Amino acid sequence: MKTVLTTYLPQEGFALLHGMEILAPAPEQQCFTTDELEQLIVDADFLVSTFDYPVSASLLAQASRLKMIANFGSGYNNLPIDYCREHGIMVTNTPEPVIEPTAEHAWALLNTLAHRISELDRRLRMPGYGGIHFGVMQNLGTQLYGKTLGIIGMGNIGQALARRAVAGGMKIIYHNRHRLPSPTETLYNARYVSTEELLQTADVVSLNLPYTPQVHHIINKNTLRMMKPTAMLLNTARGAHVDEQALVEALQQKQIAGAALDVYEHEPEITPALLRLDNVVLSPHIGTGTWEGRVEMGKCVSRNILNYINNNIHLLNSVL
Amino acid sequence: MKTVLTTYLPQEGFALLHGMEILAPAPEQQCFTTDELEQLIVDADFLVSTFDYPVSASLLAQASRLKMIANFGSGYNNLPIDYCREHGIMVTNTPEPVIEPTAEHAWALLNTLAHRISELDRRLRMPGYGGIHFGVMQNLGTQLYGKTLGIIGMGNIGQALARRAVAGGMKIIYHNRHRLPSPTETLYNARYVSTEELLQTADVVSLNLPYTPQVHHIINKNTLRMMKPTAMLLNTARGAHVDEQALVEALQQKQIAGAALDVYEHEPEITPALLRLDNVVLSPHIGTGTWEGRVEMGKCVSRNILNYINNNIHLLNSVL
Secondary structure, three states: OEEEEOEOOOHHHHHHHOOOEEEOOOHHHOEOOHHHHHHHHHHOOEEEEOOOOOOOHHHHOOOOOOOEEEEOOOOOOOOOHHHHHHOOOEEEOOOOOOHHHHHHHHHHHHHHHHOOHHHHHHHHOOHHHHHOOOOOOOOOEOOOOOOEEEEEOOOHHHHHHHHHHHHOOOEEEEEOOOOOOHHHHHHHOEEEOOHHHHHHHOOEEEEOOOOOHHHOOOEOHHHHHHOOOOOEEEEOOOHHHEOHHHHHHHHHOOOOOEEEEOOOOOOOOOOHHHHHOOOEEEOOOOOOOEHHHHHHHHHHHHHHHHHHHOOOHHHOOEOO | OEEEEOEOOOHHHHHHHOOOEEEOOOHHHOEOOHHHHHHHHHHOOEEEEOOOOOOOHHHHOOOOOOOEEEEOOOOOOOOOHHHHHHOOOEEEOOOOOOHHHHHHHHHHHHHHHHOOHHHHHHHHOOHHHHHOOOOOOOOOEOOOOOOEEEEEOOOHHHHHHHHHHHHOOOEEEEEOOOOOOHHHHHHHOEEEOOHHHHHHHOOEEEEOOOOOHHHOOOEOHHHHHHOOOOOEEEEOOOHHHEOHHHHHHHHHOOOOOEEEEOOOOOOOOOOHHHHHOOOEEEOOOOOOOEHHHHHHHHHHHHHHHHHHHOOOHHHOOEOO
């Protein structure tokens, strides 16, 4: 059995597959080239994919015995799903190990924004402290305690974010395709509302839903206009949820108070105006990006491969 | 009855004192000058002090009918306590409203550091994104979930930090002058340990104790050497808890992994080497610094003054 990784990943995550043939690029190479992958995939049984390398149908067309793509990540918009479906290639993902790292990163980004930490840290490092003065009424931030967090997409990550926010004294409202069972709502004292009510009343709007074409630009000129002028937007889901140009305009015109973003519409490009705004905190798509998280994701990928081999189909994190 | 504020503060906080004479500097002045205060204090009944303006014994010597200093803040090392004690001037502080803002800021700073948000945000804003590449194995942070937070000083702020950390999946160990009652320990699943054990085993060491000369430089060359090379230091208490030069050396030599600081030994000066380190997050003493927090602190100061006037001595947040 032969497994090919498109991308360099920590070996610790793949120790479970000892004895199997595993082909991965060197750390310094980051990803195999398409030429290399077209050679390697010919007799591969498993392909491990990441969002660093979008897999094309034409690459998969070279594979003669590919059984499964074990995606390293939860979102799988880096894969040609229709092709996989038509050709009976199974696809798995890693939903469980990304929950806590992503919720932790979302909460971290929001706190950084509310307390202006990255702005003030940046200015303290400028000559003359960038004009910063210490003082009781200087550099005031926004308190999250007592405010309302509106979560759009109340799956596992949304709930792990809610757990942190409740401990931070926030009230939770949410919208989801399906309303959560009452005991789960009670856990977070969360109130189910329409997307409109959420946008109109939340002090923080957090996007925690998967990307599908139906929710493309769910945050756009119109929905931004529904938000409060004091509200902040938090996006750790997918860049295409947000019309980035409309967001820039809303921020520049102080239509909303700020944004904390881990993902971008035209990733890795970031709309340049965002880089010049102080009421914005940016991170380079590291929502799940802790070393510990990467190792756990590798273990989950390995378990998916082993479960396929051992025919434990019911244990697979299958998305197709 | 006449109240003098050393510092400009939000009026909303002092609405409770309507009808009373209140003298405060204009917003753009920040603090009265010492000359102005020496005039104003002569017939003042109450003085509202902040950490922006250290009150001297010689200023108080001008006062003929001063009854109480209502400090705007929890720590009161900005006041000549011995003089107040000798001259029967009562001193109150605002312990309650600073709890949640300070714990929120401590948690925010730690998350910013662990996920490298301020470093990466800063670099994204540099030309060419400061050399940042998006990628699965790029820009990895440290996960807090599953790690151990060691809290030195488990008072109200320490406990409010613990509540957030527990929701974030951290284990809690703590040291305090007095061990907490068992039900309180259970609330945070917190284990009481010696300072030494805490320093040796915690992944994050957080200082949440008040400043007294006995704990001057509690973090020094020797105690830094006890910490793990992967450990991070979090100081939102007082700058003089830390030998800042020793900290710089420990960080430069990678003896510890990072530091998140809101307070500085020689405030508002910051040891310049700290400003050049990427494994450090800095904020300009804004631990309690949210607008909402400032208003709540003003209300607490006002209640202290009213309770004095109404002779509700048992309701005062008296520190002398």
